[in-house]
Amino acid sequence: MSVYDIAVIGTGPGGISAAVTAAVRNKSVLLIGEKGLSSKMRKAKEILNYPGFPRTSGGELADRFQAHLDSMGIPVTEDRITAVYDMGGTFGLQGRSGEMYTARSVILAMGVVSAASIPGEDELLGSGVSYCATCDAPLYRGKTVAVIGYSPDEEAEGAFLSEVASKVYYLPMYKGDVSLDGDNIEVIHSRPVRIERGRLVTDDAEYEADGVFVLRESVAPAKLIYGLETDGAHVVTDRQMQTNLKGVFACGDITGRPYQYIKAAGEGNVCALSCVKYLDETQKM
Amino acid sequence: MLNTVANNDLGAARTAAKAFIDFNATWCGPCRMLAPIVDELADEYDGQVEFYSVDVDENPDLAAEFGVMSIPTLVVLKGGQEAAKQVGFIPKDALKALIDRA
Incomplete structure (x- = not known):
């Protein structure tokens, strides 16, 4: 079983940005998401404030993201993560497919889950x-x-x-x-x-x-990892996108409003860099 | 030491001062993730807590007795009485807290 440096859960702008930056920094990345990257993003008719892409659509932007991943040789693993297990130093990620993935750090970028729990x-x-x-x-x-x-x-x-x-x-x-x-x-x-x-x-x-x-499309963050600090549907992070759990970072809509593509992409970048720092520090120990 | 239970026989777990039972199955992903942690704890608590591993497919009566609906299910017995129960994977520190609290 191969152990990745970083597992990125989610293929919206936050996850893509994190994966790209992590790959630039020569970390092995497992990028888990859906075919076509993000069905939610593909539904966006018009995006007006993504620098460099005046009046683009969610679909177009997603295609450009895919091209960017392809150009860097970053594959998307099609699966959904139903649970993340903190094994002390590594994390086990349970896929809906039955596959279990292992990584030394995790970036949560699966967007915000809107569906409320059913009573009981x-x-x-x-x-x-x-x-x-x-x-x-x-x-x-x-x-x-x-x-x-x-x-x-x-x-x-x-x-x-x-x-x-x-x-x-x-x-x-x-x-x-x-x-x-x-x-x-x-x-x-x-x-x-x-x-x-x-x-x-x-x-x-x-x-x-x-x-x-x-x-559901994705599992609420509080139920995904034991002990993760959340605020409603959002994961609590600091400015470095670090959650309360060592080795677990988050970016994009999951960290809270505003729900904007460029904000998610920016956070994805910070997330990856924080993750790289974390990996370098833990490797030294 | 980790005891592997067979024939639905919990044996000494029911009379031990404190026993930890890990209900699992070969096909269960989180159980495989948990297994090495339980192994470590069995060593760390050697002489204080008895550790048992129960494969639910091979010991269905025990699984039914303890109401196991999802695995892993972790049960702490104190003098044969259920003192704590945890369903689903938890990290090592949380597991230690569960055992210590019971």
Whole structure:
């Protein structure tokens, strides 16, 4: 298993900027994100204040970012991180794919998570609520599970769970058709209201479920790493983009307002340089 | 020393002054991350706390008894009674605090 100097989670302007700067400083970088870099960014119609790019669109800027990464030979690893483990000196990053990555430092750049927790979700996380089908599915062999999917990508997780569980309720939190079929899969079009032990309550019914898988675009920072200091949906950092955890840095929307591309890119740069300093200092010890 | 539990038999853990049980599985990523930390702690607490590793696939009765719904689940027993429980990976210092507090 290779150990990277820096793992960058997120491929928006903050993550790209951090990865580029880290690569310039000859650090090995694992850049984890999505295909097309950032679906959120690609939806931005017009960006007026990114120096050098008058009246550009989010899509255009993302294409330029991709070209920049390509020119430096920085690959994007397509995965989603569901948990980061502080192993003392190194960090283990659990991917949704089931892959485990290892790095000596971590940069959090996955943007701000807007979805609020479902009542009961936080309390039951780890005892009936899971964020990772690949990680916890075997515990639900022969049992009934509910999957709350926030994007069509999660249908694959629902299908995977249906191979293990005896029954899968799938609740899409997005518009459009659900292409999931199987004798033991039931697609339910109602909103989850509350998660209880062994039960999922929606706005029009109740479902017996031993486990509830809540699959969002990204995991709230406070639940991603044990002990991380947060302020609401944001991660608390100092001016060097250092969080309260040694070796963990953050940049972009995740650190708070203003939510601006150029602010994220600037913070990504600071983040990478702080990270390089941290790595150099810890290597000396 | 870390004892590996087989046949759902916790043995001396139930009578020890203090015992630490790590519920895990071979397919569980965070369990693999935790394993070396538990190994270190087993050495550091040698003579004070008994350490046990329970593979939930091989010991389903124990997993059911302790209500394990997600792994890793870490349980501290004090005189056979559950004194602390932690679900999910926590770093070494937090794990030590969990054991010391129980």
